[in-house]
Amino acid sequence: MIVAEIKRALSSTSFLIALGVGLLFALAHILTVAVPYAFDPDWSLVQAGSKGVYPNSLLNSWIGATPYALSTSLFFFALPLLVCLPHAGTLYTDLKSGFISSVITRCSIKDYLVAKAVAVFLSGGIIGIAPLLFNFLGTAMLLPALTPEPAAGIFNVPPTALLADLFYAQPWAYLLFFLVFDFILCGIIACSCFVFSFLVSNKFVVVVAPFLVCVITYFALGDASGYSPINLLNPSQSHIAQLIPTLASYVIIACAITLFVVWKYRRFEVV
Amino acid sequence: MIALTNNRPHSGPLPQGSVFLRFLRYELVSGILFSRGRLALSVLVIVLLCGGFMLSYSSLVGGLPELSGKKPLVDFAMVFGFLLTGSDFYSMDGSTPFVIPAVWILAQTAIAFLIGSRVNDTLEDQALQTLTRVQSRDTWWIAQCIWVFIMVAIFYIAAALFAVLLAFILTAQATPGIELDLWSYLTSSPRPEGGMFDFASLFIAPFLLSAALSMLQVSLSLVIGPIPAFLAILCYDIASVYLNLPFLIGDDAMIARSSFAHVGGYNPLLTMLIALLVFVASAILGRTLLLKKDLAGKKGE
Numbered sequence: 001m002i003v004a005e006i007k008r009a010l011s012s013t014s015f016l017i018a019l020g021v022g023l024l025f026a027l028a029h030i031l032t033v034a035v036p037y038a039f040d041p042d043w044s045l046v047q048a049g050s051k052g053v054y055p056n057s058l059l060n061s062w063i064g065a066t067p068y069a070l071s072t073s074l075f076f077f078a079l080p081l082l083v084c085l086p087h088a089g090t091l092y093t094d095l096k097s098g099f100i101s102s103v104i105t106r107c108s109i110k111d112y113l114v115a116k117a118v119a120v121f122l123s124g125g126i127i128g129i130a131p132l133l134f135n136f137l138g139t140a141m142l143l144p145a146l147t148p149e150p151a152a153g154i155f156n157v158p159p160t161a162l163l164a165d166l167f168y169a170q171p172w173a174y175l176l177f178f179l180v181f182d183f184i185l186c187g188i189i190a191c192s193c194f195v196f197s198f199l200v201s202n203k204f205v206v207v208v209a210p211f212l213v214c215v216i217t218y219f220a221l222g223d224a225s226g227y228s229p230i231n232l233l234n235p236s237q238s239h240i241a242q243l244i245p246t247l248a249s250y251v252i253i254a255c256a257i258t259l260f261v262v263w264k265y266r267r268f269e270v271v
Numbered sequence: 272m273i274a275l276t277n278n279r280p281h282s283g284p285l286p287q288g289s290v291f292l293r294f295l296r297y298e299l300v301s302g303i304l305f306s307r308g309r310l311a312l313s314v315l316v317i318v319l320l321c322g323g324f325m326l327s328y329s330s331l332v333g334g335l336p337e338l339s340g341k342k343p344l345v346d347f348a349m350v351f352g353f354l355l356t357g358s359d360f361y362s363m364d365g366s367t368p369f370v371i372p373a374v375w376i377l378a379q380t381a382i383a384f385l386i387g388s389r390v391n392d393t394l395e396d397q398a399l400q401t402l403t404r405v406q407s408r409d410t411w412w413i414a415q416c417i418w419v420f421i422m423v424a425i426f427y428i429a430a431a432l433f434a435v436l437l438a439f440i441l442t443a444q445a446t447p448g449i450e451l452d453l454w455s456y457l458t459s460s461p462r463p464e465g466g467m468f469d470f471a472s473l474f475i476a477p478f479l480l481s482a483a484l485s486m487l488q489v490s491l492s493l494v495i496g497p498i499p500a501f502l503a504i505l506c507y508d509i510a511s512v513y514l515n516l517p518f519l520i521g522d523d524a525m526i527a528r529s530s531f532a533h534v535g536g537y538n539p540l541l542t543m544l545i546a547l548l549v550f551v552a553s554a555i556l557g558r559t560l561l562l563k564k565d566l567a568g569k570k571g572e
Contacts, residue, residue, distance in 0.1 A: 017499070070513045074506055081502055200308070204391035204497045208384060215380050219373035 001111050005119035008087070015086035015123055022082055022131035025075035029063045030138045032071060037061045038142040057146035059171055060155045063135040064178065064235035067156055075131065076234045081211040083124035083186040088193035089207040091116055095197060109265055117191055117261075124190025125183035128233070132179065147171070156236040162243055178235040185229055188254050189214070195257055198264050291410045298393075298418040309385055313426070316381045320430035323374035325437070372512060379481070379508050382423065386485045387501040389418075390492045398566045412558045419485045420550075427478035479546035484508070486550045490557035493564055 009015060042055035059065060066072050094100045094116075103112050148155050148168050157167045167174040189210050196206045218228035225231060226239035227249060393401060393415065405411045484504055491500035 021502075070510065073513065074509055077509055078502060078506060081498075081505075085498060202388055202391055203395075204388045204501075205308070207498055208387065208501060212380065212384055215377065219377050 001107050001115040002118050005115040006122060008090075009119040009123040010086075010126075012086055015127070018082045018085040018127050019130060021078070022075065022127055023134055025071050025078070026063055026131035026135035026138070029066070029069060029071035029075070029135055030142070033063075033066055033069050034061050034139040034142045054146070054149060054152040054154065056143065056154060058136075058140050058143045059145055059148050061143050062139040064132060064175075065156055067234060067236050067238050072234070076230055077215075079128060079186070079233055080189050080214040080229055081208065083127045083190045084193050084207045084210055086123045086127060087120050088124065088190045088210075089197075089203050091120075091194055092197035092203055092206045096201075096203075109268055113261060113265055117194070120190045120193070121187035124186040124188075128186030129179050129183050132182065136175075145171075160240045161237050162232075162241050162246065175235070182233050185233060185250065188250060188257070189229055192253075192257055194261050198260075290405060290407070291414065294405050294410060295414045295417055298414045299421060309388060312381055312385055313422075316378055316385070316426050317429045317433075319374055319378040319381065320426060321433040323372075323378060324430060324434055376508060376512065379484075380505060382426065382481060382485060383488060383501050383504050383508075385422070386419065386488050387492070387497045390489055390500075391497045394489075394492060394561075395497065402566060408561050409558070412554075412561050415489060416486065416554050416557075419489060420482050423482040423485055424478060427481070476542045476546070479543050479550070483546040483549040483553065486553040486557070490553040490560065493557055493560040 037056040040055055042053050045053045046055060063069075063072050063075060094103070100109075100112065148157070148171050150159075150168055155167075157164050159165075161167075163174055163177060166177070192210045192213075193206055196209045200206060200209070214229045218225050218230040221228065223239075226237060226241035227246060228239075231237050231239045232241060232246060401411060402408065405414075484507070488500050488504045491503055494500075495503070
């Protein structure tokens with residue numbers, strides 16, 4: 001059942017469209033930010049052996065390090081919606097169309113929901129990090145990875161940012177953390193559509209509601225907007241967030257989603 | 272609940288005009304009033320538009336230059352006209368080159384969400400039933416266009432009424448005798464001679480822009496589906512925030528900032544013309560697409 005659901009999720013047209021849109025933003029960022037940086041006159045000075053020059057490099061030029069760029073803003077703003085596009089609304093359509101009645105003659109409702117959750121989580125995670133990886137590798141082809149230097153003043157990770165000390169001490173560990181964190185966060189956002197699948201009767205609302213929650217928390221929470229997914233998905237966060245409260249709040253959200261779905265499936269009846 | 276069914280006995284089919292009026296009434300009422308979620312979101316949109324106005328006004332008053340050691344008088348018409356800014360007003364300087372208009376984005380997102388959720392109902396889920404009742408795709412489409420226009424108008428009229436109320440209160444507290452040409456202060460251009468028409472146009476321009484983008488969203492939904500159309504409109508809005516390009520009409524709803532970047536200052540008439548053009552073009556495009564749309568095939572997916 002899990003394999004069938006994953007195949008269904010990853011081979012759908014909407015998955016390819018969402019992935020394509022994400023990659024388009026990543027490509028636009030390479031063309032508008034990384035390419036001009038690669039031809040920056042500062043590099044000529046470095047090649048000529050000048051000292052004291054610290055040009056833009058990989059770790060402050062990829063999409064996760066340039067919060068001021070339009071392509072970065074568009075990508076991280078649209079990401080909570082993109083991750084829900086491929087498969088997150090299929091629980092609602094399966095329930096509404098009666099397809100679920102056919103499925104549970106072949107397996108238990110529990111197996112079906114677990115398979116659905118795994119497929120939605122994976123599809124959301126892949127949509128989330130594939131454009132990031134593509135952009136990182138594309139930028140790496142144009143710019144070298146200089147070690148982050150706080151005194152250079154060109155790295156968009158302020159001392160108050162999440163894991164800022166790790167970024168300047170072990171930048172690759174910092175990147176790995178954010179790629180894993182983004183994958184999990186995108187998966188949780190996609191799975192949150194399950195809650196709305198049981199609460200509302202409109203596919204548009206089911207798929208877009210998590211995005212709307214993310215936008216409202218980002219723009220309306222004031223000082224607490226650092227904990228909005230739109231801020232946390234971006235490695236160079238515009239707002240301040242602490243590590244422990246961040247992890248704790250998303251573990252609680254994931255548990256709440258799971259408990260809600262379990263509560264619903266225990267009361268599930270095929271009409 | 273208002274239904275499309277005919278409760279009165281009649282002989283033969285109803286005239287098309289009667290069906291249209293009944294369908295339009297159904298669209299207007301069921302579009303917002305009979306959906307608690309959409310009603311709540313509509314209230315949120317109005318609160319956001321009013322909140323945006325208050326934030327902008329408060330930023331403006333805080334940043335006004337003092338004349339002869341006193342805060343200048345901002346007359347009623349000027350306060351009334353300040354709704355035109357449509358975004359968080361801020362004083363551009365070296366330390367604050369750019370501020371994301373959060374309230375404006377939230378309001379536009381909520382409007383796009385409302386449009387998308389309704390379009391999903393009418394053009395996707397209930398399409399076949401609606402067509403069976405209305406019997407004419409033209410009637411259906413015209414009712415959709417009117418619904419979009421009226422719904423967006425309600426939001427902006429409510430916000431304008433709030434602005435008028437606030438204008439009465441705030442102008443009573445200003446220092447009399449010292450006046451500031453707020454028009455020039457806001458738009459970086461000389462105050463035109465048009466009088467009230469210019470103020471009226473400044474009110475109408477942001478509304479027309481919202482209506483045009485909403486209409487475009489409905490038409491796009493027929494081609495690429497409600498969710499991608501919602502995403503496209505939002506990306507357009509965000510791009511408007513970041514870029515000052517003539518074809519990004521969303522930016523013209525944020526005149527306080529647009530006026531800094533537009534050569535020759537802000538031109539509300541041009542904005543209204545572009546918005547009207549987009550609205551009409553979207554309506555015509557949407558009608559053509561709806562006439563060709565395979566509603567039965569869509570239902571089977």
